[in-house]
Amino acid sequence: MTRLISVGVMWIILILLPWWLPMIGGYTALGSKVLIYAIATMGLNLVLGFTGGLSFGQAAYFGLGAYGAGMTLKYLALSTPLAILIGTLVGGLAATILGPLVMRRRGIYFAMITIAIGQLFYFVMVRWNNVTGGEDGLAGFGRQDIHLGPAVIPISSSGDAFYYLVLLGFTVAVAIMWVILQSPLGHTWVAIRENRRRMEFLGIRVERYVWAAFAIAGFITAFAGTLNAMLFNFTSPQDLHWILSGNFVIMIILGGMRSFFGPLIGVIIFVVAQDYLSSVTGNWMTFIGMIFVCIVLLFPRGVLGIFNRRAEAI
Amino acid sequence: MSVAATEEPVRTMPPAAAQAPKTPFLRMDNVSRHFGSLKAVDGVSFEMHAGEMRAVIGPNGAGKTTFFNLISGLLPPTSGQVIFEGENITEQPIVKRVAKGIIRTFQITEILPDLSVFENIRVGVETAEKLNSKPWISRSARAAVNDRVAELMKIVNLTGKANRTVGELAHGDQRVVEVAVALSGRPRLLLLDEPTAGMGDTETDHMVDLIRRLHQDQNMSILFIEHDMDIVFGIAQHITVLDQGRVLADGTPDAISNDPKVRAAYLGSIE
Numbered sequence: 001m002t003r004l005i006s007v008g009v010m011w012i013i014l015i016l017l018p019w020w021l022p023m024i025g026g027y028t029a030l031g032s033k034v035l036i037y038a039i040a041t042m043g044l045n046l047v048l049g050f051t052g053g054l055s056f057g058q059a060a061y062f063g064l065g066a067y068g069a070g071m072t073l074k075y076l077a078l079s080t081p082l083a084i085l086i087g088t089l090v091g092g093l094a095a096t097i098l099g100p101l102v103m104r105r106r107g108i109y110f111a112m113i114t115i116a117i118g119q120l121f122y123f124v125m126v127r128w129n130n131v132t133g134g135e136d137g138l139a140g141f142g143r144q145d146i147h148l149g150p151a152v153i154p155i156s157s158s159g160d161a162f163y164y165l166v167l168l169g170f171t172v173a174v175a176i177m178w179v180i181l182q183s184p185l186g187h188t189w190v191a192i193r194e195n196r197r198r199m200e201f202l203g204i205r206v207e208r209y210v211w212a213a214f215a216i217a218g219f220i221t222a223f224a225g226t227l228n229a230m231l232f233n234f235t236s237p238q239d240l241h242w243i244l245s246g247n248f249v250i251m252i253i254l255g256g257m258r259s260f261f262g263p264l265i266g267v268i269i270f271v272v273a274q275d276y277l278s279s280v281t282g283n284w285m286t287f288i289g290m291i292f293v294c295i296v297l298l299f300p301r302g303v304l305g306i307f308n309r310r311a312e313a314i
Numbered sequence: 315m316s317v318a319a320t321e322e323p324v325r326t327m328p329p330a331a332a333q334a335p336k337t338p339f340l341r342m343d344n345v346s347r348h349f350g351s352l353k354a355v356d357g358v359s360f361e362m363h364a365g366e367m368r369a370v371i372g373p374n375g376a377g378k379t380t381f382f383n384l385i386s387g388l389l390p391p392t393s394g395q396v397i398f399e400g401e402n403i404t405e406q407p408i409v410k411r412v413a414k415g416i417i418r419t420f421q422i423t424e425i426l427p428d429l430s431v432f433e434n435i436r437v438g439v440e441t442a443e444k445l446n447s448k449p450w451i452s453r454s455a456r457a458a459v460n461d462r463v464a465e466l467m468k469i470v471n472l473t474g475k476a477n478r479t480v481g482e483l484a485h486g487d488q489r490v491v492e493v494a495v496a497l498s499g500r501p502r503l504l505l506l507d508e509p510t511a512g513m514g515d516t517e518t519d520h521m522v523d524l525i526r527r528l529h530q531d532q533n534m535s536i537l538f539i540e541h542d543m544d545i546v547f548g549i550a551q552h553i554t555v556l557d558q559g560r561v562l563a564d565g566t567p568d569a570i571s572n573d574p575k576v577r578a579a580y581l582g583s584i585e
Contacts (some may be wrong), residue, residue, distance in 0.1 A: 184445035194426035203412030
């Protein structure tokens with residue numbers, strides 16, 4: 001019941017964000033960025049927090065989604081829904097196809113191979129100059145208004161309208177992840193995280209479930225990537241780089257990797273701190289690092305970890 | 315299940331006197347497992363009937379756990395064959411053996427420590443019902459799973475502790491949870507590796523009572539490793555003695571306790 005109320009309050013706050021955020025010195029696009037990163041990190045957390053796989057290269061699928069969407073708009077068709085669809089499929093299928101390389105690895109080896117795959121895509125985007133724009137990134141495309149019969153949603157001109165598209169995407173992604181985590185598939189992931197051997201001796205082919213988690217996380221992260229490309233009408237190899245992957249992990253740990261909404265809290269802390277600090281000092285990363293150290297010391301299970309000590313009861 | 319057909323007549327007799335059905339159930343033909351020059355299991359031949367309650371005993375290092383690993387599929391044998399219900403399972407992976415109903419517990423408890431008793435057993439039930447790959451679940455399926463979990467918690471007497479985190483339970487209860495999770499897979503052959511290890515007296519009584527009930531009420535075939543001779547001679551119908559990787563003796567509790575080789579090599583050294 002309390003959970004229902006707090007989730008309801010959260011949604012009201014998010015719906016009203018374009019009104020209150022500018023009043024306290026923010027801007028709507030910052031809200032969009034927070035929600036986009038929240039989708040990405042909550043997707044990643046299916047692998048990291050719930051299945052126990054150290055996926056440290058998740059930006060690859062975020063970036064593939066972004067490039068997929070950007071290139072669709074630039075070279076293929078002026079359609080926002082198509083851009084989202086293609087970008088999500090490109091990133092998600094990449095994760096699905098590469099999953100078998102990853103699923104057998106454990107611990108640090110899982111981390112190494114995911115980073116390596118991520119960097120592979122990074123170099124592809126840097127080198128494939130004439131199509132991707134290389135180091136300069138992919139520009140020259142723009143998100144398009146969405147036509148629903150006679151109605152037009154003016155996301156190309158209105159940042160607020162685009163924010164609501166992002167909020168809708170966030171809501172759908174959250175609903176899907178919530179249902180999965182309440183299902184036998186979600187229970188199996190958590191059990192694998194807790195004790196892989198026990199699950200093998202229950203007759204489970206553990207690797208398949210790790211693969212499923214990796215693939216689903218890939219689709220969700222790629223979806224976030226498509227929205228990110230359209231938020232800025234720009235994407236660059238930095239969106240696939242391991243530094244962004246690392247930041248995703250930091251955001252998750254900040255908020256609490258064992259709780260469902262933990263990544264959202266982590267993203268808010270990280271993105272808002274980054275936005276504010278980078279306008280004050282060029283050494284903003286130092287302060288982010290200090291915040292990280294403080295939170296890890298004060299809240300070993302992340303900020304949301306203190307609210308549900310038995311965080312598995314998401 | 316084929317066992318169900320023979321269940322009724324067997325039940326009318328006291329279990330100790332019950333004639334175990336003479337269907338070939340588990341057989342090992344000259345099985346060995348060597349680790350370098352160490353012959354952990356060395357040419358063991360073994361036969362067990364359905365519905366039997368059998369103990370494996372032997373001094374430390376006799377190869378009991380390796381023997382279990384060969385049956386459950388954690389290790390492949392160096393040579394020899396493992397036959398379950400007439401089928402050669404020697405090369406089969408763990409998951410296939412589990413699907414056939416060969417389910418084990420471990421000497422060191424294997425549980426999901428951060429989850430509750432209910433959640434531990436639930437994932438076992440969902441696995442047994444082959445639901446694992448379902449990313450959503452209907453209300454009725456969820457209710458069926460919860461009913462089965464409740465039933466299992468009742469069998470093992472853990473109903474009152476459903477929401478306790480397993481890692482925080484007493485050692486004895488943790489082992490009981492592990493048995494409950496094993497039971498969720500509806501074992502045809504239950505392998506218990508030292509089920510009472512590290513337990514106090516009450517906990518031990520509890521576990522022994524549970525094992526006895528499983529055998530009597532469900533006619534389950536149970537193979538267990540145990541060091542406590544009171545338990546072994548109290549509940550086993552048949553005892554296999556291993557020593558240095560070989561079968562030293564094999565027979566009823568009476569035969570084993572009167573076997574001079576066993577007395578010399580093993581029982582005598584304990585008493």
